[in-house]
Amino acid sequence: MSERAVFATRIGAIAATVGSAVGLGNIWRFPYEAGQHGGGAFLLIYLACVLVMGIPVIVAEFVIGRASRKNVCGALRALSPWRGLHFFGYLCVLASLMIMSFYSVVCGWILEYIMQAVRGGMTGHTSQQNAEMFAQFVQNPWRSVMWTILFLLLNYLILRRGLKRGIERLSNVLMPLLAVLLLAFCLNSLFMPQVWQGLSFLFTPDFSQISPRMVVGAMGQAFFSLSVGLSCLLTYASYFKENDSLLRNATMVAVFDTLVAILAGVMIFPAVFSYGVAPEAGPKLIFEVLPSIFQQMPVGGLWAVMFFALLFVAAITSTISVSEASIAFFCEEWGMSRNRASLLNTVVSMIFGSLCALSFGVMSGFTIAGKTLFELFDYVASNVFLPVGGMFFCIFVGWLLDRKLVKDQLTNHGTLSPRMLKPLIFCVRYVAPAAILAVFLYGIL
Ligand code: TRP
Numbered sequence: 001m002s003e004r005a006v007f008a009t010r011i012g013a014i015a016a017t018v019g020s021a022v023g024l025g026n027i028w029r030f031p032y033e034a035g036q037h038g039g040g041a042f043l044l045i046y047l048a049c050v051l052v053m054g055i056p057v058i059v060a061e062f063v064i065g066r067a068s069r070k071n072v073c074g075a076l077r078a079l080s081p082w083r084g085l086h087f088f089g090y091l092c093v094l095a096s097l098m099i100m101s102f103y104s105v106v107c108g109w110i111l112e113y114i115m116q117a118v119r120g121g122m123t124g125h126t127s128q129q130n131a132e133m134f135a136q137f138v139q140n141p142w143r144s145v146m147w148t149i150l151f152l153l154l155n156y157l158i159l160r161r162g163l164k165r166g167i168e169r170l171s172n173v174l175m176p177l178l179a180v181l182l183l184a185f186c187l188n189s190l191f192m193p194q195v196w197q198g199l200s201f202l203f204t205p206d207f208s209q210i211s212p213r214m215v216v217g218a219m220g221q222a223f224f225s226l227s228v229g230l231s232c233l234l235t236y237a238s239y240f241k242e243n244d245s246l247l248r249n250a251t252m253v254a255v256f257d258t259l260v261a262i263l264a265g266v267m268i269f270p271a272v273f274s275y276g277v278a279p280e281a282g283p284k285l286i287f288e289v290l291p292s293i294f295q296q297m298p299v300g301g302l303w304a305v306m307f308f309a310l311l312f313v314a315a316i317t318s319t320i321s322v323s324e325a326s327i328a329f330f331c332e333e334w335g336m337s338r339n340r341a342s343l344l345n346t347v348v349s350m351i352f353g354s355l356c357a358l359s360f361g362v363m364s365g366f367t368i369a370g371k372t373l374f375e376l377f378d379y380v381a382s383n384v385f386l387p388v389g390g391m392f393f394c395i396f397v398g399w400l401l402d403r404k405l406v407k408d409q410l411t412n413h414g415t416l417s418p419r420m421l422k423p424l425i426f427c428v429r430y431v432a433p434a435a436i437l438a439v440f441l442y443g444i445l
Contacts, residue, residue, distance in 0.1 A: 004069055004238070004239070005239055006239050006240070006241055007239050007240065007241070010241065010244055011172065012172060013236075013239070013240050013241070013244055013249070014249055014252055015172050015175060016236060016317070016321070017233065017236050017249060017252075017253050018175060018252060018253055018256045018257070019175055019314070019317030019318070019321070020227045020232060020233070020236060020317060020318055020320075020321030020322075021225065021226050021227045021253050021256070021257040021318075022175065022178075022256060022257055022260050022314055022317075022318070023314050023315050023317065023318030023319075024103065024106055024107070024311070024314070024315050024318065025221070025224045025225035025227075025261075025318070026225055026257060026260040026261040026264050026314075027182075027260070027261075027264040027286065027311060027314065028106055028283070028285075028286050029221060029224060029225070030046075030221060030225060030261040030264055030265065031264055031265055031268040031269070031272075031285055031286055032281070032282055032283055032284075032285040032286070033217055033218075033221045034046075034202065034265060034279075035269075035272065035278075035279035035280050035281065035285055036217075036279075036280045036282060037209065037213075037214040037217055037218070038206055038209030038214065039201040039202050039203075039204075039205075039206070039209075039269070039279070040200075040201065040202060040203050040204045040205035040206060041205040041206055041207055041209040041210050041214070042209070042214060042217070042218055043202060043203070043205070043262075043265070044205045045210070045214070045215055045218040045219075046218040046221055046222055046261075047258070049218055049219045049221075049222035049223075049435075049439075050222045050226065050254055050257075050258055052427065052431050052432060052435050053219065053222065053223070053387075053390060053432045053435050053436055054222045054223065054226045054228060054254060055250060055251075055254050055424075055427070056394055056424065056427040056428045056431065056432035057223070057226075057228040057229060057390035057393055057394055057432060058226060058228055058233055058250040058253055058254065059246060059247065059250050059397075059410070059424060059428060060390075060393040060394045060396070060397040060398070060428050061228060061231065061233040061234040061237060061393050062233060062234070062237040062240070062246040062249065062250060062409075063237075063246065063397050063401070063405075063406055063409045063410065064076075064079065064234050064237075064393065064396065064397060064401075065233070065234035065235060065236065065237030065238040065240070066237045066238060066240050066242075066244075066246065066409055067079060067401075067405055067409050068238065069238045070238060070328075070332060071089070071231075071235060071238070071325070071328035071329045071331075071332045071333065072086075072088075072089035072092050072093075072231035072234055072235065072325065072328075072329060073086040073087075073089030073090070073329060073332075073333050074086075074332050074333065075089075075234065075238070076088060076089055076396070079396075079401060079405075080396070080400060081400055082400070085396070088389075088392055089231065089329065089333075091385065091388075091389070092230050092231040092325060092329075092389060093325070093326045093329050094385075095229075095230050095381050095385040095386070095389065096230055096231075096232070096322050096323070096325050096326045097326060097345070097348050097349060097352065098352070098377045098380070098381040098385070099230070099322050099377070099381050099382075100152075100319060100322055100323060100345070100348075100349040100352075100353065101349055101352035101353045101355070101356050101377055102353070102356045102374050102377040102378050102381075103315070103318070103319055103322070104148050104151050104152050104155070104319065104349055104353040104356075105144065105148050105353055105356045105357045105374060106283070106315070107147075107148075107151040107312065107315045107316070107319065108144060108146075108147030108148040108149075108150070108151045108357065109137075109138070109144070109147065109287060110308055110311055110312050110315060111147045111150060111151055111312065112137060112143065112144075112147050113287065113290075113291075113304075113308045114305060114308040114309055114312060116133075117294075117301055117304035117305045117308055118305055120301055121133075122291040122294070122295070122301075122304065123295065123300070123301060124295075125291060125292075125295065127275040127276060127277060127288065127289075127292045130287075130288050130291040130292055131277075131284075131288045133291075134284055134287045134288055135284075138284075138360035138361060139360060139361040140361065141357075141358055141361050141362050144357040144358075144360065144361070145354045145357045145358065147357075148350070148353045148354055148356075148357045149350050149353070149354065151316075151319075152346050152349050152350050152353060153346070154316065155316060155319050155320065155323065155346065156342055156343070156346040158316065158320055159320060159323055159324070159327065159338075159342040159345070159346075160338070160339055160342050174310060174313040174314075174317075175313075175314070175317070177310060178310040178311070178313065178314055179260070179263075181306060181307060181310055182260065182263045182264065182267060183263065185267045185293065185303075185307070186263055186266045186267045188267075188293070188297060189266060189267050189268075189269075189270040189271055189293070190266075190270070192270040192271060192274040193274050194270055194273035194274040195270040195274075197270075197273040198268075198269035198270030198271070198272060198273045198274070199266070199269065199270065201269050201272075201273070201279065202265045202266065202269045212442050212443045212444075212445075213443070215439055215442055215443065216383050216439060216440075216442075216443035217383065219383070219387055219436070219439045220379075220382035220383035220384075220386065220387065221382070223382065223386035223387055223390055224381075224382040224386060225257055225261060226253065226254065226257055227253075227318070227321060227322075228386065228389075228390055228393075229385065229386030229387060229388070229389035229390035229393070230322070230325060230385070230386060230389055231325050231389070231393075232321050232322055232324065232325045233253075234325075234393070235321075235324050235325045235328045236321060236324070238328070242412065243412055243415075245412065245416055245418075246409060246410055247410060247416075247418050247420065247421075247424070267293075268285070268286060268289055268290075271289045271290075271292060271293045272285070272289055275289060275292045277289050277292075283374075290304070290307070290308075291304065294307070323342070323345050323346075323349075326341075326345050327341040327342055327345055330344055330345070352373075352377075355373050356373050356374040356377060357374075358373075359372035359373045359374035359375070360372075360374070387436050387439070387440070388436075390432070390436060391432070391433045391436045391437065394428050394429070394432045394433050394436075395433050397428055398425070398428045398429030398430075398433070399429065406425070407421075410424075410425075
């Protein structure tokens, strides 16, 4: 690629970045992690992680990406004072393939639920029947593998069309629509019988719930949800314009992403308690709860189709961004055409994605350290790779990069004078790396 792509408009750049952050991480993963780790206390620690680690890492990735206008390896090679650091980029590519693999499985579940909703397959079910329907579906090897592969094919078709046309158009229109729909569902949840129990589960911290596992989980969730630590935002920032404000974009990503996660919690938890689902149900949580929500609404089937369709769009704008990080790498480092790079990314994800899909059925007995392949990929990528990546990017920007270059990027060569600049740089240098390290030590010890 001699002429690098740039997002066509400022709004397009923001929408695509927010589209990357807002996805299943907010609507599927956040409620189930919060449910497993006791609700309010998890939310509190999650918010702290977004603030002290998430935002500094977003900024660090943005600086590296836009200053170099390259993929992660190329960027590290171009900016690093030391040789060899670009090998870190290979880890990012590995992590992105891991995330693609388990994420596509859940995207496949969404496709199945869209189809069920269209066919009216969920109407008249009790919540018990909804749970059984999900269990039967994920245990069926063909159905879940087929949907995973179909999803990756759709993802491939969008990737092939390149950056501007594919990603921008999609996210500009549909992300705001998803936000409106979420708000409507939150309102609906406020009229459920167990609304107070649900809201107090989510918003009243019970400090006895704080444990090493929970804190590591909250950190992993913050990184996963914000799309940081994997060079995905770095790659997007390499397509930003020179006069985009990195700080403003970073704030937008953090604010929207967090709002959507909280809205998802407000939508889900009153229903969890009203329909007698266990909050610690795990990855299946929203798939058991949502159908019950739709059922008690007038024209529930229609709401269900709309909701799952928009969730699908939110998910695909995220998978595109995960894939984009490795595609930029394959194109620029290995000299592949965009089409071939997309194909490689898709085929690898299909293989591992299918194995992850089978983790709920025929391969459920295959475990490593007590986790199925799906759980292992999710756990290792989110709770280990992303925070390690985030720490690396912060240290790189805070300690190894030329100070003037960092300042130039954050102030657009002196044309902006953000008030938060000093504290932010302080966080990138000291607070974020120290906090990530502290959580790891707390988690291990
Ligand atoms: N943040 C996205 C979500 O919440 C998923 C995602 C996209 C991601 N790009 C990423 C996660 C990069 C980690 C790293 O669904």
